[in-house]
Amino acid sequence: MALLLLGLGCCVLAAAASALPRSRRVPVSAGLGAIGCAIAFAAAMRVLVTGGVESFHTTRLLPMIGLSLSIDPLGALFIVATSFVGFAACIYCIGYARGELQSRTAMALLMVFILTLLAVPVASSIVSLMFCWELMALSSMLLILTDQRHSREARSAALWYGVMTQLGAASILFGLLLLTVHGGGQTFADIRLHSTALSSTVRSFAFFLALLGFASKAGAVPLHVWLPKAHPEAPSPVSALMSSSMVAMGVYGIIRVGGDLLHGGTVWWWVTVAAFGAVSALYGALHATTSTDIKRLLAYSTIDILGLVLVGVGAAGALYDTGHPGVAQLAMMAALLLVVAHAGFKGALFLGAGSIERSTGTRDLDQLGGLIHRMPFTAALFALSACSIMAVPTLSGFSSEWLLLQGLLHGFTDRSTPTLIIMLVGVVALALTGGLTAVAFVKAFGIGFLGQARSPGAANAVDVAPSMKIAMALLVIPSIVIGVVPGLLLPLINRAATTGLATATPSPVERGTSLVLTQFRGTIEPAVLLAGLVLVLLIVWAVNRRLAQRSARRVDAWGCGRDVQTPRMQYTATSFAEPLQRVFADVLRPQSDVEVTHVAESQYYEQSLVYQNRVSDALEQHGYRPVIDAALRVGKSARRIQNGSIHRYLAFGFVALLLILVVLA
Amino acid sequence: MSTTYVGALELASGAVLVSAIMTLWRRQVRSIVTMLSLQGIALAGVAVVLATHEHDKALLATGLLVLVVKGFVVPGLLRRVSQLDPNSRESAPLVNVPASLVFAAVLIVLSYVVSSRVTSFAPTVATHLTPIGIATVLVGYFMLVTRRRAVSKIVGLILVDNGIALVTFLLTSGVPLIVELGSSLDVLLVVVVLQFLVVNMGRHLRTNELAEMKALHD
Numbered sequence: 001m002a003l004l005l006l007g008l009g010c011c012v013l014a015a016a017a018s019a020l021p022r023s024r025r026v027p028v029s030a031g032l033g034a035i036g037c038a039i040a041f042a043a044a045m046r047v048l049v050t051g052g053v054e055s056f057h058t059t060r061l062l063p064m065i066g067l068s069l070s071i072d073p074l075g076a077l078f079i080v081a082t083s084f085v086g087f088a089a090c091i092y093c094i095g096y097a098r099g100e101l102q103s104r105t106a107m108a109l110l111m112v113f114i115l116t117l118l119a120v121p122v123a124s125s126i127v128s129l130m131f132c133w134e135l136m137a138l139s140s141m142l143l144i145l146t147d148q149r150h151s152r153e154a155r156s157a158a159l160w161y162g163v164m165t166q167l168g169a170a171s172i173l174f175g176l177l178l179l180t181v182h183g184g185g186q187t188f189a190d191i192r193l194h195s196t197a198l199s200s201t202v203r204s205f206a207f208f209l210a211l212l213g214f215a216s217k218a219g220a221v222p223l224h225v226w227l228p229k230a231h232p233e234a235p236s237p238v239s240a241l242m243s244s245s246m247v248a249m250g251v252y253g254i255i256r257v258g259g260d261l262l263h264g265g266t267v268w269w270w271v272t273v274a275a276f277g278a279v280s281a282l283y284g285a286l287h288a289t290t291s292t293d294i295k296r297l298l299a300y301s302t303i304d305i306l307g308l309v310l311v312g313v314g315a316a317g318a319l320y321d322t323g324h325p326g327v328a329q330l331a332m333m334a335a336l337l338l339v340v341a342h343a344g345f346k347g348a349l350f351l352g353a354g355s356i357e358r359s360t361g362t363r364d365l366d367q368l369g370g371l372i373h374r375m376p377f378t379a380a381l382f383a384l385s386a387c388s389i390m391a392v393p394t395l396s397g398f399s400s401e402w403l404l405l406q407g408l409l410h411g412f413t414d415r416s417t418p419t420l421i422i423m424l425v426g427v428v429a430l431a432l433t434g435g436l437t438a439v440a441f442v443k444a445f446g447i448g449f450l451g452q453a454r455s456p457g458a459a460n461a462v463d464v465a466p467s468m469k470i471a472m473a474l475l476v477i478p479s480i481v482i483g484v485v486p487g488l489l490l491p492l493i494n495r496a497a498t499t500g501l502a503t504a505t506p507s508p509v510e511r512g513t514s515l516v517l518t519q520f521r522g523t524i525e526p527a528v529l530l531a532g533l534v535l536v537l538l539i540v541w542a543v544n545r546r547l548a549q550r551s552a553r554r555v556d557a558w559g560c561g562r563d564v565q566t567p568r569m570q571y572t573a574t575s576f577a578e579p580l581q582r583v584f585a586d587v588l589r590p591q592s593d594v595e596v597t598h599v600a601e602s603q604y605y606e607q608s609l610v611y612q613n614r615v616s617d618a619l620e621q622h623g624y625r626p627v628i629d630a631a632l633r634v635g636k637s638a639r640r641i642q643n644g645s646i647h648r649y650l651a652f653g654f655v656a657l658l659l660i661l662v663v664l665a
Numbered sequence: 666m667s668t669t670y671v672g673a674l675e676l677a678s679g680a681v682l683v684s685a686i687m688t689l690w691r692r693q694v695r696s697i698v699t700m701l702s703l704q705g706i707a708l709a710g711v712a713v714v715l716a717t718h719e720h721d722k723a724l725l726a727t728g729l730l731v732l733v734v735k736g737f738v739v740p741g742l743l744r745r746v747s748q749l750d751p752n753s754r755e756s757a758p759l760v761n762v763p764a765s766l767v768f769a770a771v772l773i774v775l776s777y778v779v780s781s782r783v784t785s786f787a788p789t790v791a792t793h794l795t796p797i798g799i800a801t802v803l804v805g806y807f808m809l810v811t812r813r814r815a816v817s818k819i820v821g822l823i824l825v826d827n828g829i830a831l832v833t834f835l836l837t838s839g840v841p842l843i844v845e846l847g848s849s850l851d852v853l854l855v856v857v858v859l860q861f862l863v864v865n866m867g868r869h870l871r872t873n874e875l876a877e878m879k880a881l882h883d
Contacts, residue, residue: 647759647813653806654806654809654810656776658803662775665779665781
């Protein structure tokens, strides 16, 4: 615990270092932040390896009640993922910070954000959790505004985020407080002890309230609307942290409250969680395929992956409640592994998107192209991370999704209807989103990095500062490690899963470098796969070299034999996704506009043709808009009684007084 | 119980209400302030009558305090404000004078109806007079709402305060000196602040009709 506190202290120092003069501010502050993250990483790793629980309580930080922290393997796992991304984000910042992000406020807020992300998984009382949670929400909300506070989108995004996160926090607080009504204290240890004595109605009510708040943070559809707005508008290191770590806190909350504090509950809780997950996975993946803003695409794919994580958590909870702790643990491990893997590749992808934005000045895929020649290093890392998220074998996305699929398939051993529904829907969601994610990231990489530049910005791009490349490279490491030797990390994940489910069953996965399920048939050897892949590539390369007799001829990429190839003849991000958009038109509800201008002399000849295609969030348009409009109408009508006349305000008071007197008389 | 005491108490209390109604009747801002001064003296009279009846020296001191603050100091300050514009008149109140007087009558009836429960708890000479205090509060509030001039509004506010003071005198035979001291000084402070505001408003906006300040809102 002392080690973790040292790490947190380092982050506090880093926040304080933002008071330094401008020239030294960013390196010192980011450096201290990185050191803090490294220490926190070491502390959390130690807990994961030894499996102990360490606690700390101080009454100096929060008045009256005090701050309680306690690190157990479940929290430690989330700290490991967060601190790794935090470390990379700090390093990235050294090269990235410019303009507003260099300001005192922005640096301090960034460090506070990292600090709270590290503190949320160890907060061990309701007050401590809510304190860290709210600070996390507040600092990230303000960070959205630092970079482009004058843009209308950023302000609207911050407002949406602020409102949604506050509603979520209120819901969580209310749910957790319900657990304390029947005596006991507000520390998690007390709740854990007394929660079995509560009536099942109270437990369910509390769980669903907390679930609403946590699911909203995890970007579960339909509570996701803030996410595709907020993540793209934040500065890229912040987006990376929000998307890989902050949304994971939602998952952490659901496991902590449902699995740990309430000891499982009923199957229906977990059916709800899995339903949230399946819907989010499909909805997120679909929107990711049609997004043309690269950061928006990444944000939607976050909703997609987190949806799969929720499916895993839901399946684990349901299987645990129906008496299959072995499979339950497998599903939980898969979900947690996916969280860790996602932190790595999504962090790398967001940092990559930041690099693209920095060197080209745009996030619009339709303006990019050909970046592989101008930013080769970034392109390679982006490709690797994209492969990982597409679940290409021997990378982390594959290992974790394979494990999830195994968990779901073996879940069919339980014959009760709710679990069967979860497993069936989960498998379908996993399969379908796998395909859609592939489309989305083939598009992101293909349109963004291949072909020819579609704008001057992309044509004149230069590769970014070394620290930004190093940070991205760091975040690719987990993709490779988890992908090639998943067995190394699994004992640690297993320890976290046992804490989350409060079981003591032996690990369903064998120790070793490969993935071998002990209780079921299921084995993959990613290292062997990798060796085979390399071998095949070598053979293809050798055969190609032997067979290729003709001399090489250099032509435009994808030129199809044409001599003159202009950037406008290429696929755009919009046209690439068009077929899918057509298939899923009922869900996506795209708005297309064709505007034709005729030549003045004849209406049979067209002068110009403008095609516009927009896919806005249908749930936001049809679910949230009416509610917001109604609230605005009520607000406006309340304004009508205020016209600024003092006489009228006084008359309100006078009439109210007379009415009260008449009623009393 | 001597009839002199009853007569004096009724006379003083009645004077408080009558002077309140007179403020509604008069248009000249200066004479409204004069009415306020008369009301302050009448209120002090109520306190003094009660004090002599109950041989309460603290109440007597309170009465003297009321006489000084509400009878002379506060009206004096307001008179100084109104002298900035000696001919200022309540030319077009939001509710005209005859209608205001009729409405005042309604308010007096209402206050009698409302306070019938209060008086039935402890039917003494003093408590029977509480409706007068409540009526003063209501008339003051009415003045606050319907008069346009800033000074008339301040007068309305002080009428409300005087009405409350009258009710407390009648129901509790006087509050401790320290409380009355506090509330009187409060009123004094409010008047000083408002005086400052009115003078500055007049200087900057060339008006002290509050209706013309609607454009300042938001």
